[in-house]
Amino acid sequence: MADIISRKEWGAAKATGSYTRVSSTRGVKVHYTGGPVPARIVDDHSVCVQLVRDVQRMHMSGGRETRYVDIGYSLVACPHRKVFMGRGPGHLVAANGPGLNAGHYAVLALVGSSGFTTPNEGVKHAVRDAIEYLRKEGRAGVEIKGHRDGYATACPGGPLYAWVKAGAPRPSGGGSSASPSSTPADLAKLLPMLKLGATDWHVKTVRGLLHARGYVPADLLSTEFDAALKTLVRLFQGAEGLDADGIVGALTWRELIGALPELAANDEAWAVKTLRGLLFARGYDPGALWSTSFDAALRAVVIAYQRAEGLAPDGIVGPKTWRRLLRL
Numbered sequence: 001m002a003d004i005i006s007r008k009e010w011g012a013a014k015a016t017g018s019y020t021r022v023s024s025t026r027g028v029k030v031h032y033t034g035g036p037v038p039a040r041i042v043d044d045h046s047v048c049v050q051l052v053r054d055v056q057r058m059h060m061s062g063g064r065e066t067r068y069v070d071i072g073y074s075l076v077a078c079p080h081r082k083v084f085m086g087r088g089p090g091h092l093v094a095a096n097g098p099g100l101n102a103g104h105y106a107v108l109a110l111v112g113s114s115g116f117t118t119p120n121e122g123v124k125h126a127v128r129d130a131i132e133y134l135r136k137e138g139r140a141g142v143e144i145k146g147h148r149d150g151y152a153t154a155c156p157g158g159p160l161y162a163w164v165k166a167g168a169p170r171p172s173g174g175g176s177s178a179s180p181s182s183t184p185a186d187l188a189k190l191l192p193m194l195k196l197g198a199t200d201w202h203v204k205t206v207r208g209l210l211h212a213r214g215y216v217p218a219d220l221l222s223t224e225f226d227a228a229l230k231t232l233v234r235l236f237q238g239a240e241g242l243d244a245d246g247i248v249g250a251l252t253w254r255e256l257i258g259a260l261p262e263l264a265a266n267d268e269a270w271a272v273k274t275l276r277g278l279l280f281a282r283g284y285d286p287g288a289l290w291s292t293s294f295d296a297a298l299r300a301v302v303i304a305y306q307r308a309e310g311l312a313p314d315g316i317v318g319p320k321t322w323r324r325l326l327r328l
């Protein structure tokens with residue numbers, strides 16, 4: 001049974017015209033957003049709601065060249081195993097490409113081209129739930145395809161497409177409350193590759209973490225990856241036995257982040273420096289960036305940060321706070 005979120009519930013704008021009816025289709029095509037989806041979406045369903053509204057607004061304002069009367073998709077599947085009502089069954093979509101809309105319904109999975117790129121169990125279940133709903137209510141045929149089948153596009157992205165090609169099998173677990181992976185190696189893979197010339201919020205993250213490691217950038221809050229930063233990155237890489245190419249990829253991120261244990265007041269840990277560097281990059285004053293002591297002043301800063309970010313303000317730095325600090 002699909003857990004449907006009605007248009008009223010997600011705050012959909014009213015369609016500006018009537019839909020073209022379709023009595024049946026050959027099946028369903030699966031899509032992804034084609035843009036960034038923050039990895040923290042798995043912890044926060046309100047991110048899903050906002051994304052669906054954004055997609056509708058983009059489609060209706062002409063972001064796909066012509067103004068659509070509504071969101072282009074039949075249904076939207078989210079990582080919390082919920083299904084947002086889009087155009088719904090029995091209505092022509094506007095997402096598969098010219099001439100390809102009558103053949104298949106369109107289901108958007110809230111998976112992106114960066115950030116949350118690998119579908120979790122919740123979103124796989126939700127896509128299956130959406131397909132079954134369209135078969136039952138909209139006479140969808142048995143085909144399950146990706147947007148790229150028959151149209152030149154990267155959609156629905158490598159990991160989701162691989163699952164579609166495998167027949168979109170249901171996962172074995174329930175998938176209603178998937179917990180994010182928070183190992184440093186996994187987080188490092190979610191962070192963008194940065195090199196000379198890049199402008200990115202995460203350049204500040206690099207600067208803060210380098211400072212915490214004893215490499216002091218001239219400007220800690222700049223989001224520009226300049227030549228001076230490249231020099232520092234190369235020094236860091238050389239000292240860590242990495243290829244000193246000055247490019248911050250997954251391996252360098254992994255070393256910069258280090259271990260991310262749960263931290264609380266009075267802890268003495270190397271990761272406290274990581275925490276201080278990240279808080280600084282987020283605009284907070286964590287005191288001495290190189291101190292490994294989780295003192296009372298730092299706890300107060302952590303609580304202020306958690307409160308501002310809508311996290312439980314317990315002063316304990318666990319997986320959710322780490323991920324938020326890394327903006328993942």
Ligand SMILES: [Zn+2]
Pocket residue numbers: 030031032095147153155156
């Ligand atoms: Zn697509």
Ligand SMILES: [Zn+2]
Pocket residue numbers: 044045046048049078079080081082
């Ligand atoms: Zn959701």
